[in-house]
Amino acid sequence: MRIEGTAGRAEGEAADGTTGRARGEAADVREALAALTHSCGLPVAFGGLTGDDAPAAARTPGGGDAGFRISQLVGTTTRALRGLAISSGSGLGGKAIALARPVAVTDYRASRTISHEYDAAVAAEGLRSVLAVPVVVRRRVRAVLYAALREPAALGDRALTAAVGAAQELERSLAARDDADRLRAAAPAAWEEVRAAHAHLRTLAHDVPDVRLRDELLAACARLESACGGTARGDGAVGLSPREVDVLSCVSRGATNAAVADRLGLRPETVKAYLRSAMRKLGAHTRLEAVVAARRAGLLP
Template sequence: MRISPPPDGGVTRRKGERVSADGGETVEMRAALLRLRRGTGLPVAFGGLLEGQRQLRIGELSGTATRALCGLAVSAGSGLGGKAAALSRPCAVTDYSESRHISHEYDAAVEAEGLRSVLAVPVVVRRQVRGVLYGALRAAQPLGDRTLSAAVAAARDVEQALVVRDEARSLLAAAREPVAGPGAWEQVREAHGALRALAPRIVDPELRAELLSVTGRLESASTLRERDGERPVSLAPREMDVLTCVATGVTNAVAASRLGLRPETVKGYLRSAMRKLGAHTRLEAVVAARRAGLLP
């Protein structure tokens, strides 16, 4: 298989600079490559996501010295990364060009970058391979268990980020669907709570902004307005996040897990929100927030 040229006619970069051949989801891939290099001490890391069912395209590079790997299309079962994707498990070789355990369609690109010892870890979401992370040395040295474990941990980061991204897109699609019937408003409230809890976990700033925009529209759609003669209530973003979770009936511990906070921190934000709303209980706070138009 021939080496595919870099997208958009090639990318000029300095040594060690990362290059993106993909869109939004590569935000998570870039962060994972940095963690892989820091966790393993490997000087080179690269990776990409699957295009369709059978082909992986290398779209993110970290620590590379050439453009040889940029945009490389890897088929399932071919080379080290293709083998890792086909088997859905990590694979490693001590000397890439001399290994008898992989096919050698991509030797030219690997040799151009001067790589010898290479590992490849698949990114698996809901039993489907979505991408591959690579780490490499420019010397033929065995890659130990600690190195492999750190690379697997970096891949797990990407997997979790993709799960969150998939959930966010599913919720956004559901939130845009028209709702009707006696339970319609409760559906709006559930969608609002889920989106609000998910937004802080999104790495991609564009997707996070989209989530917050939709939650804002759901809030403004509320038919409940602030009471006459009362001053408008303003809650901090984290106070709103906590109150939104509380409105769905979850405990402080569950709210903390959803928001990535400690239970004590959730209690603090909830107390602050209750004070601003003039509420003495969780239920009173939710009712007051809905009456003020802060919650749908």
């Protein structure tokens, strides 16, 4: 990728105009920024979701890929960048949106390769060398991630590689949320109750001392799983253990690792181990990707 320049379930809308999905995506952006600063060694990172993916209060006029507001910050010392509205084509981030590829400047305020609408905010934070990477999901820019230094210096391959890696991880998370929404929209609303009942039955089954009754409950769960229309459990099916399915079933309902541990009578570390194993078997990079893959494989309703 060439660098341009000089160097669970949907929730209702909250009072601030955000939905459960929007809050989840904002958390994905924060996680990507934290990973970016850790992997590339740059002290400052910030970014936000574009257009319709941004919270209602943070959208720029026009929606779509028109622009975004900087909503997530790591390592900043002022509030100068928070809420800053970036238009497509303007400044460094706007250029990254317009070109749909990474761009960077060695000295922001002296650069002749970008426009300078946002110089005051950048100067207030004391930033000089800045990198911006767009997050492109199915040919649409869905977010922009920045990393920066407070001194003019050429950003090398390490910074670019780390930024692109963080953007790709965020891309997978956003794509998984898209897939989950499509699966949810394709099913009747009552199907969510079926999924809730399935998760509850699997949890109850492990609390039943009667082996025969436990087997009957798990058999009922298997019937619900087979009714989802996923890939039949034949040759080549993903071989998840019963406990891995239990964990994914709880995760699919939005439960945290601590909540899953409490429901299943396990330690949080054990839940994490089951989840990592299931993700590896399913070829998933995130919890949500694992749930989507399990449903497609007929392992969850």
